[in-house]
Amino acid sequence: MAPDMVTVIDLVLLALLCATAIAIILVRQLFAVAMLTGAFSMLSAGLLVTLDAVDVAFTEAAVGAGVSTVLLLGTLALTQRRSEETRRRGTAPALLAVILTGCALVYATTDMPGFGDPGAPGFRHVVPEYISGSETDIGVPNIVTSVLASYRGYDTLGEVAVIFTAGIGVLLLLGRRREDEIQDEARRSDSGGEG
Amino acid sequence: MWTAAAIALLVAMMMALARAFLGPSLFDRILAINSFGTKILLLIGVLGFLTERPEFMDIALLYALVNFIGTIAVLKFFRYRNLGLSGPAAGNLENRE
Secondary structure: OHHHHHHHHHHHHHHHHHHHHHHHHHOOEHHHHHHHHHHHHHHHHHHHHHOOOHHHHHHHHHHHHHHHHHHHHHHHHHOOOEOOOOOOOOOHHHHHHHHHHHHHHHHHHOOOOOOOOOOOHHHHOOHHHHHHHHHHHHOOOOHHHHHHHHHOHHHHHHHHHHHHHHHHHHHHHHHHHHHHHHHHHHHHHHHHOOO | OHHHHHHHHHHHHHHHHHHHHHOOOHHHHHHHHHHHHHHHHHHHHHHHHHOOOOOHHHHHHHHHHHHHHHHHHHHHHHHHOOOOOOOHHHHHHHHHO
8 A cells, every 4th residue: 555655646746747837938027936936845845755766866855945046036136136037939840850759769768667676777887896895895884975975086076166166156156145235235334324 | 754744745836836826916935935045945855855955055045045035135125115225225115105
């Protein structure tokens, strides 16, 4: 009974995800769109939890639902609040290309190994070594932690460098204006003499 | 019992999302998205009990924190029309408007 219910939850979450995506396209009020992207990230995080990808779900919830909503709102403060109607001309070839690509991708999934199949090629290369060696090589009981922090330590270091660079970029873009405004405030209160 | 709870949560999620799509005012949407996030984290908790792995509660707790911070940020944006300022500077901006 329980697996059936999990399938039902998966299907409903996917349907809600589709509905949210369509609503994001249709709604013209950008504030509402920013809110809906947060809901979209929350839904995908929920789906990732049902797929047992808990660490990815953590990242999606923190980055997608938390930080990106805040960044979108910060961007919204610097631009206008409504998007303009785009002209619906020449969309037929684009739609055709998207449908063809989608069909090709769905066709490719038939070649993929079953979900959670322990005999899948990805699980046979180094994974058995990680599972058997984690306890003695690293001494960390959690295998995911030992893979991320030690077996693939350089990979994680590279990711941290990328995220740090992205953070600096965002701070330069959004933080600059704040300094200007504070100086502007200071100048105004100096000249105006208002308390 | 957990199945019934999960179905009830899914229905509630659909209703909250419908309010977020239709919502005439911004506050409707903010409230809908906030309660939608709450439903998601409740669903994750129920899912943990459904698959007999109650450790999922920890994840649900983190989601609660993220959801809360997000709502605070949105409300702050709505109040001050800006996220950059805080403290006394934000007070000045408020007076100016």
